[in-house]
Every structure is written in C-alpha cells, then in structure tokens.
Amino acid sequence: MRFQTKNGVLIAQANGETLRIEPWGKDSLRVRATMLPEFSGKNWALTEVPEKTEAKAEQFEVDHLEIDGSMGKRTSASITNGKIRAVVNFAGVITFYKEEQEILREYHRCYDGTISKESRCLKTVNREWKGVIGGSEYSLNLKFESNDGEKIFGMGQYQQKYMDLKGCTLELAQRNSQISVPFAVSSLGYGMLWNNPAVGQVTFGKNYTEWTARSTKDMDYWLTAADTPKEILENYTAVTGRAPKFPEDRMGLWQCKLRYRTQEEVLEVARRYQKEGIKIDQIVIDFFHWTVQGDWKFDEKYWPDPKAMVYELHSMGIKVIVSVWPSVDRKSENFWPMLDRGLLIKTERGALQTYDFQGDCVEIDVFNPETRKYVWEVCKKNYYDFGIDAFWLDNSEPDFGVYDFDHYRYIDGPALSCSNIYPQLYSRVFYDGMKAEGEENIVNLLRCAWAGSQKYGNVVWSGDVPSTFEAFYDQLQAGLNMGLAGIPWWTTDIGGFMTDDVNDPDFQQLLIRWYEFAVYSAVFRMHGDRGPHNIPPLDDRDFGGGYLYTGQSNELWSYGEENYRIMKKYYDIRIGMHDYIKQLYDEASENGSPLIRTMFYEFPDDKKCWELQDQYMFGSEYLVAPIFHLNEFEREVYLPAGRWEDTGDGKVYEGGQTVLAAAPIDSIPVFKKMA
Numbered sequence: 001m002r003f004q005t006k007n008g009v010l011i012a013q014a015n016g017e018t019l020r021i022e023p024w025g026k027d028s029l030r031v032r033a034t035m036l037p038e039f040s041g042k043n044w045a046l047t048e049v050p051e052k053t054e055a056k057a058e059q060f061e062v063d064h065l066e067i068d069g070s071m072g073k074r075t076s077a078s079i080t081n082g083k084i085r086a087v088v089n090f091a092g093v094i095t096f097y098k099e100e101q102e103i104l105r106e107y108h109r110c111y112d113g114t115i116s117k118e119s120r121c122l123k124t125v126n127r128e129w130k131g132v133i134g135g136s137e138y139s140l141n142l143k144f145e146s147n148d149g150e151k152i153f154g155m156g157q158y159q160q161k162y163m164d165l166k167g168c169t170l171e172l173a174q175r176n177s178q179i180s181v182p183f184a185v186s187s188l189g190y191g192m193l194w195n196n197p198a199v200g201q202v203t204f205g206k207n208y209t210e211w212t213a214r215s216t217k218d219m220d221y222w223l224t225a226a227d228t229p230k231e232i233l234e235n236y237t238a239v240t241g242r243a244p245k246f247p248e249d250r251m252g253l254w255q256c257k258l259r260y261r262t263q264e265e266v267l268e269v270a271r272r273y274q275k276e277g278i279k280i281d282q283i284v285i286d287f288f289h290w291t292v293q294g295d296w297k298f299d300e301k302y303w304p305d306p307k308a309m310v311y312e313l314h315s316m317g318i319k320v321i322v323s324v325w326p327s328v329d330r331k332s333e334n335f336w337p338m339l340d341r342g343l344l345i346k347t348e349r350g351a352l353q354t355y356d357f358q359g360d361c362v363e364i365d366v367f368n369p370e371t372r373k374y375v376w377e378v379c380k381k382n383y384y385d386f387g388i389d390a391f392w393l394d395n396s397e398p399d400f401g402v403y404d405f406d407h408y409r410y411i412d413g414p415a416l417s418c419s420n421i422y423p424q425l426y427s428r429v430f431y432d433g434m435k436a437e438g439e440e441n442i443v444n445l446l447r448c449a450w451a452g453s454q455k456y457g458n459v460v461w462s463g464d465v466p467s468t469f470e471a472f473y474d475q476l477q478a479g480l481n482m483g484l485a486g487i488p489w490w491t492t493d494i495g496g497f498m499t500d501d502v503n504d505p506d507f508q509q510l511l512i513r514w515y516e517f518a519v520y521s522a523v524f525r526m527h528g529d530r531g532p533h534n535i536p537p538l539d540d541r542d543f544g545g546g547y548l549y550t551g552q553s554n555e556l557w558s559y560g561e562e563n564y565r566i567m568k569k570y571y572d573i574r575i576g577m578h579d580y581i582k583q584l585y586d587e588a589s590e591n592g593s594p595l596i597r598t599m600f601y602e603f604p605d606d607k608k609c610w611e612l613q614d615q616y617m618f619g620s621e622y623l624v625a626p627i628f629h630l631n632e633f634e635r636e637v638y639l640p641a642g643r644w645e646d647t648g649d650g651k652v653y654e655g656g657q658t659v660l661a662a663a664p665i666d667s668i669p670v671f672k673k674m675a
Contacts, residue, residue: 023055045451107143156181177463237592241455256284257554294328299545376433467496483594491523
C-alpha cells in the first residue's frame with residue numbers, strides 16, 4: 001500500500017485501486033475508491049459546499065509480526081477531522097474512531113503474508129471489485145465488522161415492522177412504497193451516507209455489515225461523528241442540503257381522494273367545505289384527469305375551464321395540486337417527438353416498454369436535461385399557466401412494470417448504476433422550472449426520494465399501502481426512519497390507500513386512529529382508494545378522464561355524523577397548533593430535524609427510549625402514542641424524565657415511568673412536556 005498525505009487529504013494505492021479520504025464538513029470524512037484511472041467526479045447527494053475544517057493526514061510506522069515470527073515495520077496512515085479519525089493499515093483496511101472510541105472497522109479475512117487477527121484463509125477482502133462483463137463499471141462489495149449491541153436507524157422507508165435495522169437486509173432500490181435513502185444513524189454516535197445511487201443491497205448483520213452496488217465506477221461514502229442524533233442530522237444535512245421554509249398556508253388540511261373526475265366535482269367539494277366552515281389548504285386532482293398518459297393536460301370534456309376552476313378555488317384560499325406521471329403512452333401526442341429526441345428510458349432487450357398500467361408506456365429519462373426541459377415546458381403550458389400551485393409527482397420511483405433494473409438504461413448509464421436518484425431528478429423537473437418562474441414557496445408531493453431530496457421542496461408520502469392496522473404500525477417505523485434519513489416532510493394516506501369497503505366499521509375505526517395520528521405529523525392529508533368500486537364510469541371511451549374507475553367519497557363528512565364529529569375535533573386541534581407546527585418546519589429548515597422524531601432523538605441519554613418504536617415525539621414538546629390495534633381503548637405509554645401533561649384530561653405525571661393512558665375512539669394519547 002502506497003500512501004500520500006497532502007493538504008489534509010489521504011490517498012492510498014494498491015492493486016490497481018486508488019483510495020481517497022478527505023475532510024468533508026464538521027467532524028466528517030468522505031471516503032472514495034476506484035479501480036479506474038480517475039474518479040467519476042460525481043458528488044451525488046453531497047451537493048453543499050462543506051464547512052472548512054482543519055484536518056490532519058499523516059503516515060507512521062507500526063511494529064508488525066511477520067510470518068516468520070520476526071518483527072517488522074509497516075507503514076500505515078491516518079486522517080483526523082475534529083471528532084472523527086480514520087486509520088488505514090498497510091493492507092488497506094480502514095478503521096474509524098470517534099475521538100478514541102472505535103466505531104467502525106472494515107471486515108478483512110484474507111491471508112496476506114502477515115500475522116494479525118484479520119489474517120485468515122477465507123480470501124474475504126474488505127473492498128471487493130468485480131468487473132461488469134461488457135461494461136466499464138464494476139460490482140462492489142464493501143464489508144464492515146459488526147458491533148455487538150449497536151442499533152441502526154434511518155435508511156429511508158421500508159414496509160416492515162422494524163425501526164431498529166440491526167439484523168435487517170435492505171434492498172437499495174426504489175419501488176412503490178419502498179424508498180431507499182441510504183443514510184444510517186448509529187447508536188454509537190456516527191452517521192453514514194452510502195453516497196451511491198446504484199441498485200444494490202445492505203445487510204446490517206450480526207456477523208458483519210455488507211454494502212453492495214451492482215454497477216458502479218466509484219465507492220463513495222461519507223461518515224460523521226457526533227454526540228447526539230440531532231447533531232448527526234445537523235452535520236448530514238449541512239452537506240446534503242436542508243428543506244426550504246414550508247409555506248404557512250399549507251400546514252392545515254389537504255383534501256384528496258381517488259379520484260375527482262371532473263372540474264365540477266372538485267368545486268362541489270370545495271364549496272361544501274366552505275359551507276361547513278372548514279378551511280382546506282390544498283385540494284388534489286388525481287390521475288386520469290388527462291387524455292392519455294404523457295399528454296400532461298386536462299381532458300377538456302370534463303375539465304372545460306381549468307383557469308376558472310383555479311380562480312374560484314383561490315378565491316376560497318385553496319391551493320391546487322395536480323397529478324403528473326412520468327409515463328408516456330404510445331398514443332400520446334408527446335410519445336414520438338420524445339422518442340425521436342432520445343428523451344425516454346431505453347430497454348436493453350426486447351420491446352420498448354417500461355410501464356403497462358392503463359396503457360403501453362415508456363417512462364421519461366429524467367437524467368437527460370433536455371427531457372426535464374421538455375416536460376416542464378409542456379406542464380407549464382397545460383397546468384402552471386392556469387394557476388396550478390403544485391404538482392403531485394406520482395409513480396416517481398419510477399414504477400416499472402417489472403423491477404428488472406438490469407433491463408433499463410438512462411442517458412447517464414445503466415439503471416443498475418444510478419436508478420435510485422431518479423425520483424430526485426424527477427422532482428427537479430418541477431422544482432427548477434418553478435424556481436425559474438420566481439416561485440419561492442415550492443411544495444410538491446412525491447411517492448419516492450433519495451438522499452438530498454429534502455432540499456427540492458419534496459413532501460414524500462409512503463405510497464400505496466393497505467388499509468390495515470398492521471400497515472399503519474409499519475408506517476410509523478417508515479416515517480421515523482425517513483426523518484432520520486434527512487427527509488422531514490413525510491406523510492401517509494390517512495386510513496391507508498387500499499380499502500375494500502368504506503362502510504366496514506372496522507375500517508372506519510382504523511381511519512379515525514390513522515387520522516388522529518396524522519394530526520401530529522408533518523402533512524395532514526386525506527387520501528385513499530375507497531371501495532367498493534361500484535360507481536359507473538362517466539363514458540364508454542377507452543381513454544380520457546371519464547372512462548376509469550373512481551373510489552367512494554373521502555371527505556371528512558363521508559363516514560357518518562360521529563366520525564365527522566371526531567375528525568372535526570382533531571381538525572380544530574391541528575389548526576390550533578399552527579404556530580407550533582411552523583416552529584417545527586422552521587427547525588427542519590435550520591438544522592435538519594424531522595417533525596416526527598424517535599424518542600431517542602429528544603432523549604438520547606435514556607436507554608429505554610432507544611427501544612421504543614410505538615410512540616414518538618412530535619417536535620420537542622408533544623409525546624404521541626398512536627393506537628395500533630382494533631378495539632383498543634387504552635395503552636401503556638412511557639414518559640421520560642420531566643413532567644408531562646396529558647392533553648386529554650389535564651392530569652400531570654412525573655416522568656421516568658410507564659403509565660396506562662385512556663384512549664377512547666375520540667382520543668389519542670398525547671402528553672405535553674412541561675417546562
């Protein structure tokens with residue numbers, strides 16, 4: 001291993017690999033390696049100029065026992081940046097320290113002519129590169145020693161019941177309701193960003209941690225050390241970006257359903273809310289308001305005057321958001337012009353098709369700047385210029401017909417090498433376009449994200465999840481880990497997306513419990529596909545806004561008087577918290593803190609808080625304990641140190657104990673931390 005240390009940067013070379021470790025922000029290091037002559041030059045999620053720090057890189061000699069039993073000298077090197085230090089030994093194995101505590105060490109089990117605790121005959125190396133046949137990329141396998149007792153959080157959104165990811169295997173790929181945001185927060189006081197959008201996998205195993213990228217030119221990850229999770233998030237978002245200021249006029253209720261089919265349906269709902277004295281901040285126009293996918297325009301038969309519709313909604317103080325998909329049907333007026341200009345995703349073999357829901361479609365290649373320009377110009381003309389305020393960027397993974405990632409190719413290369421950043425680039429079609437129009441308060445809704453997406457005005461929702469209590473529980477784990485991965489604007493479909501029967505009392509109980517939770521989350525949004533699908537279509541055409549099915553009504557008054565009373569009660573609570581919620585959004589913009597927080601985020605010194613995953617903090621003041629079971633009307637709640645007021649009955653409790661909280665159907669246990 002040959003070392004160079006220059007200007008606070010450590011470079012090591014051996015066996016055709018170049019390793020580069022450099023300071024990258026406060027108490028942080030960026031680690032890159034490649035088998036190619038040069039690094040790719042991609043910064044991926046590390047878009048912000050890092051804070052300048054005083055780092056020290058040096059080489060040193062260490063005594064080492066040789067194979068013949070004699071002692072010899074070997075050269076190693078280290079780099080230190082504030083609280084974090086990396087040591088690279090003569091075999092290229094990296095060990096990381098937070099101050100003097102070892103926090104992470106590469107896994108190496110290969111006989112290399114020396115005697116050490118890592119020397120084995122397994123021929124398992126810490127960084128394994130294998131050339132992708134027929135391409136310039138490599139597959140990469142990186143292993144670390146597993147730390148006993150360590151807990152790992154973050155990494156985005158996975159539909160599972162585990163918040164602590166230790167012992168989990170996670171696919172590094174985007175799917176409907178699965179969001180790969182590869183930033184991990186460790187209970188040992190460090191955070192790690194896998195700064196690579198390649199499709200792959202991570203296993204936080206008991207025996208070792210393993211990261212894989214199926215096709216890449218660089219190894220690239222970033223590591224930070226800090227004393228608390230809040231400081232870890234602050235360091236991370238300093239280099240990947242923070243959410244902008246959230247507009248105050250969208251902190252209340254968003255109204256949505258599958259799907260408002262006509263201009264008049266939208267206006268009737270808005271007028272009814274106004275009559276009921278309930279202010280909605282935004283109303284959502286869902287899919288198939290268009291002619292065919294990829295036309296990106298209203299079907300004039302059912303939306304004859306969108307500009308007048310928007311004007312009336314604006315007069316009520318309601319913003320308007322419209323659904324845009326990245327899929328382009330062969331029947332679309334934009335398909336052949338986009339195909340001719342190379343603006344669509346390419347397939348590696350067989351027919352040119354990437355998506356087949358309600359049409360023979362190919363999705364747009366958002367890696368191509370020309371694509372982003374083309375789509376924005378069409379959407380500006382057909383939506384934005386009518387006064388549309390925001391865009392619902394659905395299917396933003398993109399939602400492939402089959403998730404065979406090795407079958408698709410973008411202008412930047414094979415999907416295997418970069419597909420995970422697709423949703424971020426898709427959001428920038430609209431973020432950049434709206435910015436160029438002078439917009440300041442940009443808030444768009446997406447079904448997917450990647451590291452750094454928070455800086456592009458993305459509200460991310462958890463996708464098309466079932467309407468079950470089990471799925472509800474999973475969403476809390478997903479939301480808490482999304483927040484720890486740097487995505488503070490996160491939400492769900494209240495009641496879940498897929499509902500068989502809106503008249504089922506069990507579903508309605510679930511809806512109320514989910515609604516109560518949503519009041520204490522970042523974005524308060526009604527949505528769902530409410531069965532049964534027995535509403536006849538508006539016409540018999542096989543295209544346009546009238547032919548596709550719609551769900552049952554999904555407004556606050558749609559579920560009977562008693563449920564309406566409860567929802568109105570909690571609507572008032574949400575509106576009454578406006579100033580507090582604004583503070584939380586401002587904090588997200590200032591230091592990266594999520595709005596819904598794990599218990600240990602606010603109480604890192606309380607060991608029990610690292611175990612809890614069925615209650616959370618809404619900001620620093622409110623402890624929320626959702627109800628996750630049918631016919632459950634009380635539950636245990638752990639109160640950390642301090643004094644806590646039950647917001648339901650006003651009773652005050654001393655912390656450091658578990659209490660039994662009442663939870664009648666019209667009440668969710670919420671405790672306010674007292675000064």
